[in-house]
Amino acid sequence: MNEESALLSPEMTREFLQSQLTGEEREIFLVIFLDAQHRVLQHSRLFSGTLNHVEVHPREIVREAIKLNASAVILAHNHPSGCAEPSKADKLITERVIKCCQFMDIRVLDHLIIGRGEYVSFAERGWI
Numbered sequence: 829m830n831e832e833s834a835l836l837s838p839e840m841t842r843e844f845l846q847s848q849l850t851g852e853e854r855e856i857f858l859v860i861f862l863d864a865q866h867r868v869l870q871h872s873r874l875f876s877g878t879l880n881h882v883e884v885h886p887r888e889i890v891r892e893a894i895k896l897n898a899s900a901v902i903l904a905h906n907h908p909s910g911c912a913e914p915s916k917a918d919k920l921i922t923e924r925v926i927k928c929c930q931f932m933d934i935r936v937l938d939h940l941i942i943g944r945g946e947y948v949s950f951a952e953r954g955w956i
Contacts, residue, residue: 841902842940842947848873849906849942855882857905859889861898862937869896879908884921886928893934901929903939912943914950922950 841860848871849856857875860868874889875882882905893901903925905918914922918941926936938951950956 838938838949838952841938842949845904845940846942846947849904850944852906853908854878855880855905855908857882857884857903859892860902860904861893861896862900862902863897864899866900866937869898881917884925886921886925889925890928890932890934893929894932898934900935900937902937904942906942910944910946912941912946912948914941914948919955922956926956 845858848858855877856873857877858871858873860871863869872892874892875884877883884905889901889903892898903922918939922936922939925939929936936956938949938956940950941948
């Protein structure tokens with residue numbers, strides 16, 4: 829995905845994220861930073877972790893969004909185990925990131941978890 833390209837559909841976003849995160853041996857947390865027209869400003873692998881955990885710092889996500897003048901973000905991470913179902917910790921960190929972003933008027937559009945051949949979208953499930 830090139831910078832300044834628009835995310836034209838949820839499928840396009842999912843395919844891009846699957847290409848970035850499938851096959852990784854550790855959990856990787858990636859953020860796509862978007863402008864007001866949902867054009868990609870940048871995508872960054874902000875955090876990497878272990879086989880079954882990645883420590884996410886909402887402050888770093890907000891800091892990068894402000895630096896890029898982003899008005900929205902899409903969160904994503906992988907589950908190397910292959911099962912894309914979110915853990916309780918996944919849901920909690922998503923809530924924390926949303927709350928931190930709200931203070932700076934940055935929208936969290938989705939959080940996708942990428943497994944082996946499957947994915948979960950928080951937006952599709954109505955959680956965002």
